[in-house]
Amino acid sequence: MPMEMWWFIGAAGVLLGLAAALLRPGPARAIAPGPQSVALLRGGRRAAVTVALVALQQRGAVTTGRTGTVRTDGRAPVGVRDPLQLAVHTSLQRQIGVRVVASRPRVQRALDALRDELASAGLLRRDGRWRSARALLYAVPLTITAGLLVTPMTAPNTPLQFAVSAVPVAVAAALGCLRRRTRAAGRLLASLRAEHPLGDRSGDGVLSDGVLMSVALYGDTALRRHVAHFARDGGLLGRGSRDTGFHVHHDATGGGASCGA
Incomplete structure (x- = not known):
């Protein structure tokens, strides 16, 4: 040659x-990630925002607006200290869709901080x-x-x-074709699914932290099972809550389609 x-x-x-x-x-390193961190690992940024919205809805701070949108109910989220949930709530100055919420600068900064924590733990x-x-x-x-x-x-x-x-x-x-999510993250998600199998509860109502973890781990299936009306009317279902992980095309911000998809 x-x-x-x-x-x-x-x-x-x-x-x-x-x-x-x-x-x-x-x-x-061993960590105990919360539901929003788990959702970010599993489905990317919109999945984490979806879990934050469900948590706010449980507290009565967020409800549905016009079809496919969410809005605040006019009250402050009492007892909420989580940066992502606070960023999501303050971004709902009008009725908007989940994708728009996830694109707000303050929400993006909160997601970046969450992503950096996971990277420090060797999960991203x-x-x-x-x-x-x-x-x-x-x-x-x-x-x-x-x-x-x-x-x-x-x-x-x-x-x-x-x-x-x-x-x-x-x-x-x-x-x-390597995912942004590491093998350690995949093992963590598998162990969490074993610890938190998808429950049988359906319908809307006051939910537990376990249901937030269920939504974080199972996406649309858990949303339909636990907060069916809120998920459907608020536009939470669909792209962004599936198990897409961290792949090639969208990964400046977290989620994306797999290589070749």
């Missing part, structure tokens, strides 16, 4: 090594490292393509060039 192509393959290998180092999560890959790794992975196929364009393709060497140059591209694609 011409030496020029080896340089490009070597450069792609360096990019892969740097990306792999950035994607390596920190050491996991940190935002800056994640972004940098993504950029390096995108650069790998570009590097290989540049090498193929500038290297003379003599007939005897062409099959070998393509075979070897495909390796770093394949590795970059595999690393690109």
